[in-house]
Amino acid sequence: MGRMGRAVAVIGTGQTKHGRRDDVSYPDLVREAIQAVFEDAGITIQDVDAIVYGSMPSMMEGVAFNHFYMADALRAVGKPLLRTETCGSTGQSIAQTGIYWVASGMADIVLVVGSEKQHEGDAQATMMTIPDKITLPMVGGAPVAFSMQSREWMGYFNIDEAKAREAAAIVSVDCHDGGLNNPLAHIQMKVTKEEVMNAKIITYPVRLLDVCPSSDGACAVLFASKDKARKICKKPAWVKGMGFRGEEYYTGDSNKAVWQSTIGAAQEAYKQAGITDPRKELDVAEIYNPFTYHELMFMECLGLCPPGEAPDYVIDGVFSPDGELPCNPSGGVLCTNCIGATGLIRLAEAARQVTGKAGPMQVEGAKLALSHAMGGLEQFNAVTIIGSKL
Amino acid sequence: MNKRNEKPRTLKSVLRIPYEMAQGPAWTHFFEGFKQKKILGTKCNECGRVLIPARPFCPRCFEPMEEWVEVxxxxxxxxxxxxxxxxxxxxxxxxxxxxxxxxxxxxxxxxxxxxxxxxxxxxxxxxxxxxxxxxxxxxxxxxxxxxxxxxxxxxxxxx
Missing domain, CATH: 2.40.50 (OB fold (Dihydrolipoamide Acetyltransferase, E2P))
Incomplete structure (x- = not known):
């Protein structure tokens, strides 16, 4: 794969309050994020050359091709508009679509927006339409798929069940603490390790407090070329590298404990960013963690620790708020999952971290941040590295 | 935003859409095997892998998987x-x-x-x-x- 084209900056981010948002219609919700991003960047729609939008499949909220439904809220009138969707990794894919646009020189400022309103439909029913009905009719919803992947990982590396359980509980406690620091997070509550470990089994090994919520919310990010960013923005964040990898349709066709699409996406992004030792060089990571056990796998596949050893590193506090590489100070997906926005929120939080704008979530002096998302039936992974320096 | 003190309403709606999905020659034969309580895989002559469910083509080599193997x-x-x-x-x-x-x-x-x-x-x-x-x-x-x-x-x- 090639190098980045032109340099690309993040010049603004905006998010809604996430949670159950039946106080507003779906376009109203998207408009909230659009207002927030323009306020943050201090520019207007006249400055924007193009728009990228994405969400989960149309069944999620019952309106097909909802970039039509959202066109007014997106301020897309008279602008080129692209839709990109890759299931859970949509938020990263729309960001990367916007980045391609600026990097290619075809646009100078691109507005990227992701959204979901999970309470409007039956999210798990929509997920059940992702596997085909002919050969995979009995494949379960997201918790089943990703719990099975987590169990595969534990089995493959012969990881002690109690040790993995403890590490996953620490991830949950850290994320929930992060959620309490994030005024926009859906879930805001204190949990203890014991509460996590003794919560009701949902899909073993995953228990209730290992699972993300179903959220309504939207996120918007403005990307700009170097020249525009320098003119408009006092302190832009910079896209340092990005990678995306896909896998075969059938999960069983490859080893999902050593997840090649995560590894490939991360290695590509690290190469572009000039990162050789990610745990040491990164200051903060926003990892797509709808399930705690899944985050353990990601820590390994993103190269943040050796394969099969994530539980040891987590128990040692390496990825906790005071550790070597704090993960998900925003509370992560575990506290907010408005799916089409979720991967973009990871990138927005990464940008806020490296520009010192993360408020109570701020990791002191953060300069280099990882954002990540995963999608499909264990099929897609995306990584984007954001830094404070060009 | 809502100055009229009206609780924002929701609309209930249900969508039912029937489908008829073509199973193609490979999955048709795979399920014909099931009728005889046999599990039939397909083998790729390029990489040699035997895969189930049966595949019309190898996802990695893109070659037709026309050799059937009872597993x-x-x-x-x-x-x-x-x-x-x-x-x-x-x-x-x-x-x-x-x-x-x-x-x-x-x-x-x-x-x-x-x-x-x-x-x-x-x-x-x-x-x-x-x-x-x-x-x-x-x-x-x-x-x-x-x-x-x-x-x-x-x-x-x-x-």
Missing amino acids: AQEGTIVTWSYVNYTYFGVTADMIPQVPVTVKLDGTDCGWWGGLIGGFDVKNFDLVNKKVKVGGRIKAVWRDKVEGNMYDIDHWEIIK
Whole structure:
């Protein structure tokens, strides 16, 4: 794969309050994020050359091709508009679509927006339409798929069940603490390790407090070329590298404990960013963690620790708020999952971290941040590295 | 925003859309095998892998997979879970249930092929004792097979 084209900056981010948002219609919700991003960047729609939008499949909220439904809220009138969707990794894919646009020189400022309103439909029913009905009719919803992947990982590396359980509980406690620091997070509550470990089994090994919520919310990010960013923005964040990898349709066709699409996406992004030792060089990571056990796998596949050893590193506090590489100070997906926005929120939080704008979530002096998302039936992974320096 | 003190309303709506999906020659033959209680895989002549469900072409080599191989009905557990929540299509009377991915002998892939059964799978402690990654299971067919994915009633633990 090639190098980045032109340099690309993040010049603004905006998010809604996430949670159950039946106080507003779906376009109203998207408009909230659009207002927030323009306020943050201090520019207007006249400055924007193009728009990228994405969400989960149309069944999620019952309106097909909802970039039509959202066109007014997106301020897309008279602008080129692209839709990109890759299931859970949509938020990263729309960001990367916007980045391609600026990097290619075809646009100078691109507005990227992701959204979901999970309470409007039956999210798990929509997920059940992702596997085909002919050969995979009995494949379960997201918790089943990703719990099975987590169990595969534990089995493959012969990881002690109690040790993995403890590490996953620490991830949950850290994320929930992060959620309490994030005024926009859906879930805001204190949990203890014991509460996590003794919560009701949902899909073993995953228990209730290992699972993300179903959220309504939207996120918007403005990307700009170097020249525009320098003119408009006092302190832009910079896209340092990005990678995306896909896998075969059938999960069983490859080893999902050593997840090649995560590894490939991360290695590509690290190469572009000039990162050789990610745990040491990164200051903060926003990892797509709808399930705690899944985050353990990601820590390994993103190269943040050796394969099969994530539980040891987590128990040692390496990825906790005071550790070597704090993960998900925003509370992560575990506290907010408005799916089409979720991967973009990871990138927005990464940008806020490296520009010192993360408020109570701020990791002191953060300069280099990882954002990540995963999608499909264990099929897609995306990584984007954001830094404070060009 | 709402100055009129009206509680914002919601609208209930249901969508039902019928489909008729073509199964193509490969999946048609795969399920014809089920009607004889056989599991048929396809072999790639390029990379040599045998895959189930049967494939019309190799996902890696892109070559047609026209060589059919009957594979064993026993295999090794790649992973499993204990599902203890209800969701669309999985009602309270169906849980807890124990989905399993199995690597059948003679194949080169895992297969998320259904549920473990043959003992009290609602008892978690018993499940966690009997079902192991690396453990062995075999297919138990329904008495009346119809040529679809539900023909394998469950997977039974073998010693």
